[in-house]
Amino acid sequence: QTAIDITAADLVGKLSIGNVVDLVLVSMFLLPEKMPASFQATYTPIAAAGTPAQIEHLARLLGAQLTAAGYGKGYELMKSQQQVKPPTDDDIEDENPITSIMGVGRDDSFPSSSTDVDIKPSIQSMSGNELGDIPSTSAGITTMSTIPSLQQKKMKPFKLADAIKPIEYDEMQRMSTDSFYRILQAEDVCETAGVGHVRKKTMTSLVCLSERSFRDIYEEYIFADVRKRHDLAFAWLYQEYVYANGYLSILDPNKKKDFTKYDDTLCRLLEYLQEKPDQRDGLFSRLLTSAPLITDNALLVLKRYCQDETRSYLGMNTLRDLIFRRMNMREKFLDILLDFTHNENISVRNNAIRIAKSLHDKEEFKQPIERHALQFLKHLTAAQPPEALFGEDKKASTIPSDT
Known part of the structure; x- marks a missing residue:
C-alpha cells in the first residue's frame, strides 16, 4: 500500500x-x-x-x-x-x-x-x-x-464600513413607517406579556419626535376605537407637553419653549371628540379637564362646543368644572361663562344662566357675577346697545362653526 x-x-x-x-x-x-x-x-x-x-x-x-x-x-x-x-x-x-x-x-x-x-x-x-x-x-x-506549494491566505480584518451601505431617505421612511405599524399591531401581544406601558411610551415618544406621517397614523389608530384607546390620546398629549417645555435631555437645553405641536395635537383631539355623535362617554370634557395646559385655540373649540344646542348642556358643565379646577385660569373661564348668559341662542343662554346661578351660591363667585350683571343691566337704559357688546372680545362668544 x-x-x-x-x-x-x-x-x-x-x-x-x-x-x-x-x-x-x-x-x-x-x-x-x-x-x-x-x-x-x-x-x-x-x-x-x-x-x-x-x-x-x-x-x-x-x-x-x-x-x-x-x-x-x-x-x-x-x-x-x-x-x-x-x-x-x-x-x-x-x-x-x-x-x-x-x-x-x-x-x-x-x-x-x-x-x-x-x-x-x-x-x-x-x-x-x-x-x-x-x-x-x-x-x-x-x-x-x-502539485504547487500551498500559499497561506491572509485573513482580511472586518470593517463595518465595508459591510454596510447608505440607505436612501425614501427607503428609511418606508422602513420606519412599517416598524411603527408593527408596534401598533402588537397591542394584544404586549398586553398579554404585561408590557403595554412600554409599548405606549415607545409609541408616544416616536410620534412626538417624528414627522407628520407618524402623527396622522397614530391619530387614525386612536380614533378607530377611541373608547378603548383614549388613554393613548391622553399619554400623547402629556408627552407633547413634556417636549414643548424642554424637560427631556435629548433636546437642545437652550431651545425656547414651543407649544405649537402641543396646541395642534390638543385641538385636533378636541375637534374629533366634538364631532362624535355619542357624547355620553364624556371624553371631550375629560380631555379638557385633564390637559396640562389649555391654549387659546382650545378655548375657541370649547366655545364652539358650548354654542351647539345639542351639546350646550355638557359644554357648560365642562366650563363649570374648569372654573373649579383651574385656579390660574378661573377668571378667564368665568368671563366666558358670563358672556354666554346673554347669548342670542335661548338654549345656550339658559344653560349659562343655570350654571351662573349655581356659582353665585359660592361666596368666592358672588362679587364677579354681580358686577357683571350690574354692568349689563345698565345697557338696558341706553337708546341702543353699546359698541362694547360687539367688540372683538365679545364676538368670540358667537364664533362661526367654520372657524
Missing part, C-alpha cells in the same frame, strides 16, 4: 457528518470574496453525496493532498519505515529518500507543523463524470510531486 492508500483508509472512518460540517465551516473563512470563473464554469452538483463510494472518493482526494503536504498517517508510516531501513548505495545517491517510497516529495515550501499549514481544497467538483479514481501506482503517485 502507498501512503495515499493508508491515509485515505484512515480518513474514511473520520468523515462523519459532524466532522465534514466543521471542515466546511472552517474553510468558509478562506474562500475568496467572489466565486472564481473557473470554478463556476466547471462545477456540477454531486449526484451521490453521502454514499460510501463518494466518501471513499473524498477520502482519497484528501489523502493525496495531505500526503503531498507531508501529513497523514500514511506519510508518517512510510517515513518511519525509511528511517528503520539500513541505508544502501542507491539511497545515498537519492536526494530525497521519502520520494522513492511514497512517490511524493516534500520540499521546503511546506510548513513543518500542522498549525502552520493552510489546507485549501482544490476540488471544484466531485461529480463522477469529471473526477476519476486517483491511480495507485507509483508512477501515478509521483505526479503528485508536481
